[in-house]
Amino acid sequence: MAGKILIIDDEKNMRHMLTALLEKEGYAVDTAASGGTGVKMAARALKLDAPYDFILLDVKMPGVDGISLLKDNRGTLTRSMVIMMSAYGTIDTAVSAMRHGAFDFISKPFKPDEVSLLLQRAAEHRDLKNENLYLKDQLGRMEGRFRFSSMVAKSDAMKSVFALARKAARYPTTVLIFGGSGTGKELIARGIHGESDRAQRPMVPVNCGGIPETLMESELFGHKKGAFTGAVCDKKGLFEEADGGTLFLDEIGELPLSMQVKLLRVLQEGEVRPVGDVRTRKIDVRVIAATSRNLREEVAKGAFREDLYFRLNVLSIALPPLAGRQEDIPLLCDHFLKTFNHKLGCQVSGVSPAAMKLLLAYPWPGNVRELENAMERSVVLTDRERIDPASLPSAITGSQPGHPVNGHFSPEGFSLKAAVRKLEGVMIRRALEETGGNRTQASKLLEISHPSLLSKMKLHHLR
Known part of the structure; x- marks a missing residue:
C-alpha cells in the first residue's frame, strides 16, 4: 500500500475523482466533505497512533477556509504531509499555506500526473527526514553517546529522557518537565520544539517567577489600548506571539493562583482574551511547562490548582540531577570544552585525571549549569594543555578560597x-x-x- 490519504474537499466530484485516481495507485483513501469533519478524522487517527501519511486540503470551503483550518489545527493536521488545493491559487496563498505547515500547494484544475508526482515528492521528503533522524541516532550509538538537540549523555537515565522527549515532539500534547535548577529543563523544551512540526514557528520562553503579578495577565494575553494606565496602544500577549509555535512556561509553580484559573481556561478553550477586550481570539499554541517544585505537594498545600496540575501533567518528563549520573560528566566536559574552545579561541585538549577525579567526586548542587560554568572558567584560567585542579573552582577542589591548590592559585566563586x-x-x-x-x-x-x-x-x- 502506498499510504493513507485523507481528502478534505466540499466538492463531491473532486472527492470522487481523487479517490478513484489514488486508490488505483494503491493508496488507502478517506474523504471528508467539510473542514470540521476532516479535522476530527485526522485527530482520531492521531490518537490511535496511525496518522494519515498525506492530507489533500481544499482552500475554498464553506464556513472556514483551508488556510485558517490548517493554522487553527496545526498540531493535528501537520503530523501528515499536507498539500493544499485551490482553483483561486496565488503566490501569496501558496506562501501562506507553507508558512502554516503545508508541504506544498497545487492549483485546480490539475492533471492526474501532477497529483501523483507531488505525492511521490512528499513521500521522498518524509522518508529523507526520517532517514536523517535514524542516521543521527545510529551515529550517537556508535559513539557510545546519545544526543537530543544540543544535549549529550550516555547514562541510562538520560537515554530514557531523550526517548520520551522525542516521542513528545511528535504530538501537540502538553508536557510538564520536572527537575532541579540547572538540569536543562529549557534545553529539553527547545529540543521538543525543534524536532516537532512547529520548528519553523517561534518558541517563546516565559519565566513565571520573573513577571510581577500585576503585569502577568497583560504579558500573557495582551491588552487593548486604554485598558489601564500606561496602556497607550494595543499589545499582543506572549500566547499570540507564540501562535503556531510553542510557549515555554518556566517555573510554572511560581504562577499566582489568580492567573492559574485564567491559564486553565486558555488551555481548555484554545483562545485568549486581551485585557480590556470583549472578544476572544483563537490561538494554536503548544504549551510546555517546567518546574523545580514538587507540584503534588503544592497542590496539597493549596498553592497550586489541582485541575491545572492534571491539565498540564499530560506527559511528564523528570530530569535526573547530575550527581546521579556520573558517567555523563566526562562526556559533558568534552562537549563544553569543544564549545568554549571555539567560542573563546582556545585549544584546551581535555581534563587531567586529577581534575576529573575531583569533578566525579563533587555533588554538583547546580547540576549541568554549574559544570558548564566551571568548564568555561577553567578554559579561561588554565595555562596548560589540559585542565588541572588549579583552574577548577575552590568548591570543587575542596581548598580554601584564594589559597593554592597543588601549588597553583584557586580563586573563589564563578x-x-x-x-x-x-x-x-x-x-x-x-x-x-x-x-x-x-x-x-x-x-x-x-x-x-x-x-x-x-x-x-x-x-x-x-x-
Whole structure:
C-alpha cells in the first residue's frame, strides 16, 4: 500500500475523482466533505497512533477556509504531509499555506500526473527526514553517546529522557518537565520544539517567577489600548506571539493562583482574551511547562490548582540531577570544552585525571549549569594543555578560597573578572620572585610593557 490519504474537499466530484485516481495507485483513501469533519478524522487517527501519511486540503470551503483550518489545527493536521488545493491559487496563498505547515500547494484544475508526482515528492521528503533522524541516532550509538538537540549523555537515565522527549515532539500534547535548577529543563523544551512540526514557528520562553503579578495577565494575553494606565496602544500577549509555535512556561509553580484559573481556561478553550477586550481570539499554541517544585505537594498545600496540575501533567518528563549520573560528566566536559574552545579561541585538549577525579567526586548542587560554568572558567584560567585542579573552582577542589591548590592559585566563586584579576596579581608576584625583583625582566616574562607592569603593581599593592 502506498499510504493513507485523507481528502478534505466540499466538492463531491473532486472527492470522487481523487479517490478513484489514488486508490488505483494503491493508496488507502478517506474523504471528508467539510473542514470540521476532516479535522476530527485526522485527530482520531492521531490518537490511535496511525496518522494519515498525506492530507489533500481544499482552500475554498464553506464556513472556514483551508488556510485558517490548517493554522487553527496545526498540531493535528501537520503530523501528515499536507498539500493544499485551490482553483483561486496565488503566490501569496501558496506562501501562506507553507508558512502554516503545508508541504506544498497545487492549483485546480490539475492533471492526474501532477497529483501523483507531488505525492511521490512528499513521500521522498518524509522518508529523507526520517532517514536523517535514524542516521543521527545510529551515529550517537556508535559513539557510545546519545544526543537530543544540543544535549549529550550516555547514562541510562538520560537515554530514557531523550526517548520520551522525542516521542513528545511528535504530538501537540502538553508536557510538564520536572527537575532541579540547572538540569536543562529549557534545553529539553527547545529540543521538543525543534524536532516537532512547529520548528519553523517561534518558541517563546516565559519565566513565571520573573513577571510581577500585576503585569502577568497583560504579558500573557495582551491588552487593548486604554485598558489601564500606561496602556497607550494595543499589545499582543506572549500566547499570540507564540501562535503556531510553542510557549515555554518556566517555573510554572511560581504562577499566582489568580492567573492559574485564567491559564486553565486558555488551555481548555484554545483562545485568549486581551485585557480590556470583549472578544476572544483563537490561538494554536503548544504549551510546555517546567518546574523545580514538587507540584503534588503544592497542590496539597493549596498553592497550586489541582485541575491545572492534571491539565498540564499530560506527559511528564523528570530530569535526573547530575550527581546521579556520573558517567555523563566526562562526556559533558568534552562537549563544553569543544564549545568554549571555539567560542573563546582556545585549544584546551581535555581534563587531567586529577581534575576529573575531583569533578566525579563533587555533588554538583547546580547540576549541568554549574559544570558548564566551571568548564568555561577553567578554559579561561588554565595555562596548560589540559585542565588541572588549579583552574577548577575552590568548591570543587575542596581548598580554601584564594589559597593554592597543588601549588597553583584557586580563586573563589564563578566570576571570571574577579578570577582573572586575582590570578594577574599571583602571576606578577611570581615573576618578580623569579627575577629577584627586576621589574624590566619581570615585564618580559609576563609579556607586557614596563609601564603596564608598574601600573598593575600599584593596582595589586605590590612593591
